[in-house]
Amino acid sequence: MNIEKLNVVPNKPGVYFWLNEYDEIIYIGKAKNLQKRMKQYFLGSINSYKTTKLVQEIANFEFTIFSNEKEALIFEQLSIQKHKPKYNILLLDDNKYPYLRIKIVNHKLLIDKAFIYKKEPNAIYYGPLPLGYGITDLKKYFESKYLYKNGLKIEYFSDKYLQNAFMEIKEILHFKDKKFIHQLEEHMNDAANNFMFEQANIFKTMIELVSKMQQNQIIELQNYENFDAFCFIKKDQYIVYSCSNYRFGTLLNTFTAAMSEILNFEETINAFFNAYYLKKPVPETILLFKDLEPLNLDIKNKTKIKFPEKGILLKVLNNLKNNALSKLDIEINKLNILEAKSLLNIEKLQKLLHIKSLKDIVIIDNSHLQNTNPISGIIRIIDGKIYKNEKRYFNLEVNHSRKADIEYMKQGIEKFINLNQNKIPNLIIVDGAKAQITEIRKVLKKYNWNCNIIGLVKNSKHKTDHILTEQNKKIFIKDVDLYNFLANIQIEVDKYAKSKFAKKSNNSSFQGSLIQIKGIGEKLEQKLLNHFGSYNKIYNATLEELKEIVSQNVAFKIKNFLNKDIINDKNHNINENRD
Template sequence: MLDELNPKIDYLRSLVAVLPEDPGVYQYFDESGKVIYVGKAKNLRKRVSSYFNRIPENGKTRVLVKRIRDIKHIIVSSEEDALLLENNLIKKYRPRYNILLKDDKTYPWIVVRNEAFPRVYQTRQIYKDGSLYFGPYTSVVMVRTLLELVRHLYPLRTCKLNLDAENVAKQKYKRCLEFHMGNCKAPCEGLQKEDEYLQYIEDVKSILKGNINSVIKYLKNRMGELASEYKFEEAEDIKNRINLLSGFQSKSTIVNPKIDNVDVFSFLNDEDSAYVNFLKVQNGAIIQAHTIEMKKRMDEEESELFALAIIELRERFNSTSSEILVPFIPDISLKGVEFIVPQIGDKKKLLDLSERNVKYFRLERLKQEANHTRKPRSYLVLEQAQKDLNLRNLPVHIECFDNSNIQGAYPVAACVVFKEGKPSRKDYRHYNIKTVEGPNDFASMEEVIYRRFKRALDEGSALPQLLIIDGGKGQLGSAMKSITALGLQDRIAVIGIAKRLEEIFYPGDPVPLYLDKNSPSLKLIQHLRNEAHRFGITFHRSKRSKGALVSALDSIPGIGEKTTKALLNEFKSLKGIKEASFEDLKKLVGSAKAKTIKDYFLKEDI
């Protein structure tokens, strides 16, 4: 029942009942008021109500619904606006249960500055000052290549001087080394006309927009004019520029030049992530290319993921293309934009190229992850343990449990966790036994195992491949009662290790397994068992010491729980309280109680 899953279900349903049937964005909040999920919908009421009609089948969605405590919504005018707002809110709040875009860095741009004799340079900051920005580019190398090409083609200034007409007329500046090296024509001294400089800038803009053909055509006409005027050196300079541009164009043109201002998106989906490649094509040349990975948090539909990626990439790269090539039509409609699934021809070749890119990107990511997580020595031991213990899965995640008590007093349990063959101390856990009275290790083990894995199921957290119980057949049988009750008997391999002969027991098998005493598998199991024992004993001693201390203070007449707590917080130990001066005790608990405490310890010494 949903009432059992979420105690505030009636309140949440009352919020859903008044939601409009308009497109918009909804946000789910947890108990602390933090945004844990952002979603978009064509019909807000219909979409949000689907979460609260019945218990979700997907485990991650169940955990999400369990944690929702409040709902807020924003109405927008269209589905496209909903997608844009959803994307922006996800990037702003990074909700726990939304997909994670594995790419959120600042990319370089090329800016043509809004100033007299504009500069052209690389930047990562965008200012709304009238300057013209091109990009963003995913490769700094590409930016530098383009800027180097521009500088080879056109002698543009690189200084930060204010070259307005008044300053140039007053001859405030003098030519620099760049002029003498032939990289600048010294507009600072009026040696270059502004009209000529601005023509250079128009050519640069065309190149950055991908309109290389128009620039080449202009330069060829200009070269012809110079040659007819017998200005052969200047014509030679123009010819060199044309050769540079042609070389750059031949590297980037891959399809029919008639394909202009087109976006290409391809999509690849696997169990944990989705990958989307984007190509920007102008005049038959790919001028931008980028691939993103989207880490899935819920059971998102392919079309939903694809739509979100298209919105994100078009916004990031400032694309206004009215034609988008895709492998399938996404669940999105954009104003003035047509989605096309090409079947033949150059457009199909473009889509194929994009799909090759996304497949290569995914393969590279998987290789990187494999290289990053590979720890040869540890994995050799784990592979040997898998073989020796006859396990279905490699035991990358192992947990070991141990109980500690003295004749039933201060019963505790400890869980230690090894990941990739090494202790993961941040995952260690202590447990106070809550439901068992007296020295009953079997019942204590049953309680602790049930609590640990019931919580893991409720939270949708990872389960170990191997569970080790410190004890023989009795302890193992108790643990299996809880494992079976939770339906995990086929998902977690469980073994017990008896201390005396280092016997390995399996559930339901009376015959133990004996591993060679020098076996790396046995050494790993012993390491886990000893670590669990150490961790549990440390916790048990701490509880026992605190219990003995509190008991000693409780025996002092007139000293209650509140005073005991204050004394312990201040003096830390029984010895500290005993050695404290009367004045120190008086400041903390008053004159009467200070005298009582001092008299008590004086009698104890006698």
């Protein structure tokens, strides 16, 4: 692009957009002086590989003027979230860590997982929690304790009950009370003695989780409610960062990764923080090393930044620094391999299919078993990388009038279009052949979506075999890296759809299963349903509650059958002949 075109840009605060030859937004930035900042990209003094590559792709630009930097910052963050430019730092890997959300809404207590933090009243977001930190166990425990009573779901909550439950959960999440483990042990033993093996297992996993959390607590840090600590180390055109999240004095999560420098160190660090806190709450305190204090950082509330020079907080930062230094070359190599492979595979696919741009790819697959509980899973690939927070699944309506896969492909893509009306991808990949491609094209035509479609066809061993175009042309993928890329995304969407199908099926897995128990027929099963209202409530009923409807012998059989996969430490043996 001719740098003289930038002479029309004003010397005012604002947000700028770099566009490529296809008018796609490839980078979004903010500046006190738009013209000065935008011209810096073309001065030739920047040695960042990523900046050089970005400049090579710039064909045009847009900008928006604001009266102050605060307005520009908000607009920049919203624009990055909306357009997802490939040269902005989006921290894709970190989005996989969920929060445990506790929320009072419409006179109910909501306990669930949330991947995006939202500031809202009467809500606790605990996390983000990585794998192995028991978010599912916490959720099960709180549901069992606060949403059920005597095995039955609570339908009405008084305001007093909701507030007490909310405050109790908040206190538990501090993991400070040493007596709490003893209480859990008592509950576990009581549940086991009453043959409530599912409940006993929940208490057992909670004991393990609380023990681990208490071990991770640092006594000196308990005065700090929530804080994040960051360390940044620059090497050549790369910056390796380490981050630790502390909640109530407990270390929840530490991760290290690398990013390419864009324009300069300060610009990159600001881009990092804008992206990192785009969907996360800014904690009470942010810890940074003293050498970052002179930077003009655009964190939402600058008063929350601390630059410790001694004490336990400096120790936290030094630990992070040692972590980052030990992984410096490893993370840089990982970044280089990932970026190079991803972009190269996209370029190869563009040439193979004769498509100019494949920045945005969507792949869809269905999962069902004999036409029951059908699910559509959809994954989005941006610049060759699976975009984790754009994964979507849709529950579909059973339809027996047509071939299942064709009907469900139609339903799934329609639901996806209705959710993403302004985000048309460059390519839609279907897990299937000509019939699926034809069905997708009909739907796209109906909604005036203009994008390319291909099918990935599997062989008799259920492995990726070839590409099928809309013109019914078979393309066998000879390049090994490109084949692996396509095969991996096909496997990923297949796994994703099947995992959502399994979860949905498990929710109804007890339906009709009671008649498999000796001594229980359809009439007795119906009697249980009439009393408890659902299979789930039968499953959660205590032994005493079951004995109100059936004999003691049958009650034992039901509890034993429903809990046969639960491992209980006490190894209770149930005597089926007991009266």
